[in-house]
Amino acid sequence: MLTLPFEEPHLMREPRFGASYSRESLPESLEKEHDRSNSDMREAEEDMSDREEEEERESEQDDNGLPKKRGPRKKKPGKEFERTKVRRHEANTRERCRMHGLNDALESLRKVVPCYSKTQKLSKIETLRLAKNYIWALSETLSAGKRPDLLAFVQTLCKGLSQPTTNLVAGCLQLNARNFLTDHNGEVMFSGRSPYDAVYPYPGSDVNTPPGHSGSSVDGGAKPFRHYSYSGAYEPYYENPSPEGGSPPFDGQMSPQMNFNGIFSLKHDDPPDGKGNHYGMRYCSAPGRTALAHNSMYRVSPEGRFPYDLHVRSQSFQAQGEVNGSFHN
DNA sequence: TAGGCCATCTGGTCCT
C-alpha cells in the first residue's frame, strides 16, 4: 500500500502524534510559521489590549448612567488576568502547532493515496475519502487474491467523491472523466463507452463491447448507454457492494513481508519545473522482476499490450529499484 | 457574489 518510501519519519517519531510541541521539536517550516504567527499574534494582542482598555474605560458609567471618562480606573484582575492571557496565548500556539501536525499528516496521506498532485491538492475531506476507498479497494484485492478489474477499482476509488476529485482520479488513469458519474447516492456509475475502448480500442472488437463481454450495439445510430455500478454487468469484481457498507471482511493476516511492488501507484509527479499538469501511473517494480504487463494486477489486452496508457516514470522506476536493491543488499 | 475550503482563536471537556 505504501507505494512511496516513507519520507517523513519525523511524523512517526512521536508515540502519540503531536503530544508535545516543544519548540525544538518543530520542523523548520513549522518553526518559521510559529515565529510568524507568534509575532503576528503578539502584535494583535497588544493592539487588542489597547482597544479593550479604551473600550473598558468608555463603558464605565457614573451614577447618572453617563460614560465616565475620568477618575480612578477600575482595578483589573492584574496578575491573574495576565496569567490567563499568557496561558491562552500558549494554548493558542499549541493548538496551532497541533493543527499543523495534523495537516502534515494529511499531506503525507495525500502522497500515498492515488493521484497526488502538488498543483491540484485534494481537499482534506476528499483526501480522507479517497484514502478510505483506496484501503477498501486494496483490501478487496488482497482478500480476493486475484487480479482486480481496473474499472471496478476506479469506481471504488471514486465512491462518494466529488465530481472534481472523480475527474482527477479518472485523469490519473487517462480515462474519460465524463464516463464516471456520481449519482445522488454517491454511487459511481459508468456510462458511455468502456474506458477499455476509450483508451485502448481492441482491434476488431465492437467499440461498445468491453473485451470478454457479449454486447450488441445498436445498428449504426445512437448507442444506448450502459450504466455500470458495483453490482452491474461489468465483471463485478468486488464481493461487497460498497465501501460505505462497512469494512470488508479481512480474515487474513497482513504479513510484514508483504510485497506491494506489484501494485500500481497512481501518482502525479510534477516535473521539476513544476509546469506540467499531467497525470500518469507509476508502476513500482523490483529489479529483475517480470515485465510490466505480466506483473500487473490489471488486464492485458489480447495482444499482450496493456490496455491503459501507462506513463512509466523511468526516474521513479529507477529510484524504486535502488531502494529495493539496497534493501536486498 | 455565493459557496467551499482553510487557518486561527476560543472555551469547554477529558485525561494524566
Added chain:
DNA sequence: AGGACCAGATGGCCTA
C-alpha cells in the same frame, strides 16, 4: 494544574 483534544465562530482566499 496543565495539556490534549474537540467543536463552534470568524474571517480570508479562491473559484465558478
